Amino acid sequence: xxxxxxxxxxxxxxxxxxxxxxxxxxxxxxxxxxxxxxxxxxxxxxxxxxxxxxxxxxxxxxxxxxxxxxxxxxxxxxxxxxxxxxxxxxxxxxxxxxxxxxxxxxxxxxxxxxxxxxxxxxxxxxxxxxxxxxxxxxxxxxxxxxxxxxxxxxxxxxxxxxxxxxxxxxxxxxxxxxxxxxxxxxxxxxxxxxxxxxxxxxxxxxxxxxxxxxxxxxxxxxxxxxxxxxxxxxxxxxxxxxxxxxxxxxxxxxxxxxxxxxxxxxxxxxxxxxxxxxxxxxxxxxxxxxxxxxxxxxxxxxxxxxxxxxxxxxxxxxxxxxxxxxxxxxxxxxxxxxxxxxxxxxxxxxxx
Amino acid sequence: xxxxxxxxxxxxxxxxxxxxxxxxxxxxxxxxxxxxxxxxxxxxxxxxxxxxxxxxxxxxxxxxxxxxxxxxxxxxxxxxxxxxxxxxxxxxxxxxxxxxxxxxxxxxxxxxxxxxxxxxxxxxxxxxxxxxxxxxxxxxxxxxxxxxxxxxxxxxxxxxxxxxxxxxxxxxxxxxxxxxxxxxxxxxxxxxxxxxxxxxxxxxxxxxxxxxxxxxxxxxxxxxxxxxxxxxxxxxxxxxxxxxxxxxxxxxxxxxxxxxxxxxxxxxxxxxxxxxxxxxxxxxxxxxxxxxxxxxxxxxxxxxxxxxxxxxxxxxxxxxxxxxxxxxxxxxxxxxxxxxxxxxxxxxxxxx
Numbered sequence: 001x002x003x004x005x006x007x008x009x010x011x012x013x014x015x016x017x018x019x020x021x022x023x024x025x026x027x028x029x030x031x032x033x034x035x036x037x038x039x040x041x042x043x044x045x046x047x048x049x050x051x052x053x054x055x056x057x058x059x060x061x062x063x064x065x066x067x068x069x070x071x072x073x074x075x076x077x078x079x080x081x082x083x084x085x086x087x088x089x090x091x092x093x094x095x096x097x098x099x100x101x102x103x104x105x106x107x108x109x110x111x112x113x114x115x116x117x118x119x120x121x122x123x124x125x126x127x128x129x130x131x132x133x134x135x136x137x138x139x140x141x142x143x144x145x146x147x148x149x150x151x152x153x154x155x156x157x158x159x160x161x162x163x164x165x166x167x168x169x170x171x172x173x174x175x176x177x178x179x180x181x182x183x184x185x186x187x188x189x190x191x192x193x194x195x196x197x198x199x200x201x202x203x204x205x206x207x208x209x210x211x212x213x214x215x216x217x218x219x220x221x222x223x224x225x226x227x228x229x230x231x232x233x234x235x236x237x238x239x240x241x242x243x244x245x246x247x248x249x250x251x252x253x254x255x256x257x258x259x260x261x262x263x264x265x266x267x268x269x270x271x272x273x274x275x276x277x278x279x280x281x282x283x284x285x286x287x288x289x290x291x292x293x294x295x296x297x298x299x300x301x302x303x304x305x306x307x308x309x310x311x312x313x314x315x316x317x318x319x320x321x322x323x324x325x326x327x328x329x330x331x332x333x334x335x336x337x338x339x340x341x342x343x344x345x346x347x348x349x350x351x352x
Numbered sequence: 353x354x355x356x357x358x359x360x361x362x363x364x365x366x367x368x369x370x371x372x373x374x375x376x377x378x379x380x381x382x383x384x385x386x387x388x389x390x391x392x393x394x395x396x397x398x399x400x401x402x403x404x405x406x407x408x409x410x411x412x413x414x415x416x417x418x419x420x421x422x423x424x425x426x427x428x429x430x431x432x433x434x435x436x437x438x439x440x441x442x443x444x445x446x447x448x449x450x451x452x453x454x455x456x457x458x459x460x461x462x463x464x465x466x467x468x469x470x471x472x473x474x475x476x477x478x479x480x481x482x483x484x485x486x487x488x489x490x491x492x493x494x495x496x497x498x499x500x501x502x503x504x505x506x507x508x509x510x511x512x513x514x515x516x517x518x519x520x521x522x523x524x525x526x527x528x529x530x531x532x533x534x535x536x537x538x539x540x541x542x543x544x545x546x547x548x549x550x551x552x553x554x555x556x557x558x559x560x561x562x563x564x565x566x567x568x569x570x571x572x573x574x575x576x577x578x579x580x581x582x583x584x585x586x587x588x589x590x591x592x593x594x595x596x597x598x599x600x601x602x603x604x605x606x607x608x609x610x611x612x613x614x615x616x617x618x619x620x621x622x623x624x625x626x627x628x629x630x631x632x633x634x635x636x637x638x639x640x641x642x643x644x645x646x647x648x649x650x651x652x653x654x655x656x657x658x659x660x661x662x663x664x665x666x667x668x669x670x671x672x673x674x675x676x677x678x679x680x681x682x683x684x685x686x687x688x689x690x691x692x693x694x695x696x697x698x699x700x701x702x703x704x
Binding site for chain 1: 404405406407409410446454633
């Protein structure tokens with residue numbers, strides 16, 4: 001059995017769970033490597049993956065004996081089979097944050113489970129701490145993203161549209177990775193004031209501000225980075241905002257380390273922004289892994305601490321409605337004594 | 353108020369619901385046109401949309417007075433506000449097939465609702481029947497897809513990889529539509545035996561079989577089409593399979609009309625495939641609209657009937673493991689007396 005499945009069995013024992021039903025495909029991919037549609041059952045004695053005709057061939061060709069997973073085609077699973085899977089199990093866990101209310105009722109009925117127990121993100125919590133191979137994949141995704149940014153700086157010319165630039169980024173990623181990890185944001189001029197902008201047909205001016213938020217996947221693992229930069233010159237009215245964002249972005253990285261309080265990290269940025277009459281309108285960061293946004297979420301409501309080998313972003317931003325916005329984001333790995341920046345693109349004023 | 357919101361209020365009255373919480377973003381887009389993150393509350397007297405800082409500007413600039421929707425920034429909504437929204441409502445509906453079990457418990461707690469009622473896909477069921485504007489959008493998406501297929505037939509040359517062809521399709525769509533409606537499938541040779549194939553680096557041979565499953569979005573609405581075609585010649589061993597798939601695809605279209613039994617339509621194909629020693633391993637079709645796969649699902653478990661102005665696919669397929677596969681798919685609009693094919697690409701043997 002692979003170490004991640006072994007970890008789960010030990011965790012279940014400590015929680016007095018005799019079985020668990022895993023429905024979230026990202027958690028299944030994490031535990032088994034499988035990228036398909038199906039459900040993973042950990043029973044007293046067996047690991048069972050139920051999928052359908054579309055994936056049977058792929059699943060069989062991906063799993064090895066070492067995985068110790070028994071594969072069923074859903075059309076061959078009888079009513080009796082469902083009732084037998086968790087027979088003699090007192091407590092069976094499920095993912096209450098993934099399974100819908102309707103599905104929950106179906107699980108109780110179909111598997112005839114005595115006690116279907118909420119598991120409070122046990123797998124997501126484990127996923128926060130990356131192992132060596134996961135770190136390697138994220139690091140590679142971040143390197144490709146740095147390279148892509150460096151390429152795109154040389155590609156952009158006044159007159160190009162935001163869409164055209166976003167397409168070029170997507171194309172770059174397609175050729176060198178598994179593709180984008182989220183919809184690329186290219187927001188110029190007043191569009192940069194929208195934190196969640198979608199690329200438009202707006203043309204880049206001879207003097208302009210551009211925010212690009214971009215990332216790719218490598219072996220399923222994501223990167224995430226944002227840079228705000230300038231065409232022609234850095235306008236005087238933007239400089240103090242840029243400096244304030246960059247100062248806070250660097251300060252969070254200085255404070256990011258094993259044991260740091262996430263709430264305090266957030267408060268630090270909120271307070272400094274407020275002192276300068278700006279609001280922090282989104283969280284300052286999030287975990288990055290198989291998902292582009294995953295725990296831990298770095299905001300003032302989170303009262304946990306950072307842990308070694310978490311991979312998270314730092315991305316404070318200030319948005320002046322109708323005028324401009326500045327956001328700077330790195331992906332970093334938390335260590336015992338600090339953090340390793342996996343994103344290494346320039347953060348001081350960039351003028352093209 | 354727009355007609356779709358008015359429809360929902362009437363429907364709620366008929367179901368004795370005094371309020372409803374809509375969480376599924378696709379349903380919110382259908383009802384309001386909004387493409388953001390948030391929750392839509394229909395209360396006794398008001399329509400309320402709660403979103404966050406990232407979307408406030410977009411939402412305000414998209415909605416008009418005519419929409420009669422009050423917008424809240426989630427950070428300004430107090431505990432009292434939540435408790436007041438549905439005060440004096442006996443029954444409040446929610447989407448039990450979208451809302452997670454954990455979220456369900458949170459809704460009950462936060463809104464202090466007497467009776468949170470399952471609504472059994474009421475909006476999805478309404479979404480099955482397309483209005484004129486929706487039909488126009490889907491028709492345009494299908495036309496762009498026909499054009500793209502015609503272009504790609506002239507583009508493909510032996511030696512190209514599946515990935516290269518898929519990229520070209522994606523690029524074509526990007527320039528003429530909102531982009532792909534699902535991950536483009538280009539599956540050649542033995543890969544065509546996988547119904548859910550992902551494009552690989554396999555090169556197209558001088559004599560080869562290729563299945564392409566492709567679609568785009570236009571104003572948010574999807575198209576979906578599949579063709580299986582040949583390079584050089586049509587191998588004799590494939591001909592009878594192709595003929596059988598095409599015969600069944602055409603027969604379903606002949607039977608598609610208002611009032612037709614979905615179960616019987618499915619059985620017809622299952623039986624004809626069985627008589628020829630093949631299995632139907634996926635459903636023969638699905639609804640197409642804001643989502644690429646939406647109700648109605650055309651399979652033998654569905655005991656409803658087709659209705660006028662549903663838009664669905666017909667896509668029977670046969671897969672000979674390790675050798676080849678054939679799938680042919682059109683998107684069509686159901687009418688009183690039959691169906692209108694929105695996909696109009698060639699279905700007889702195509703050899704390039």
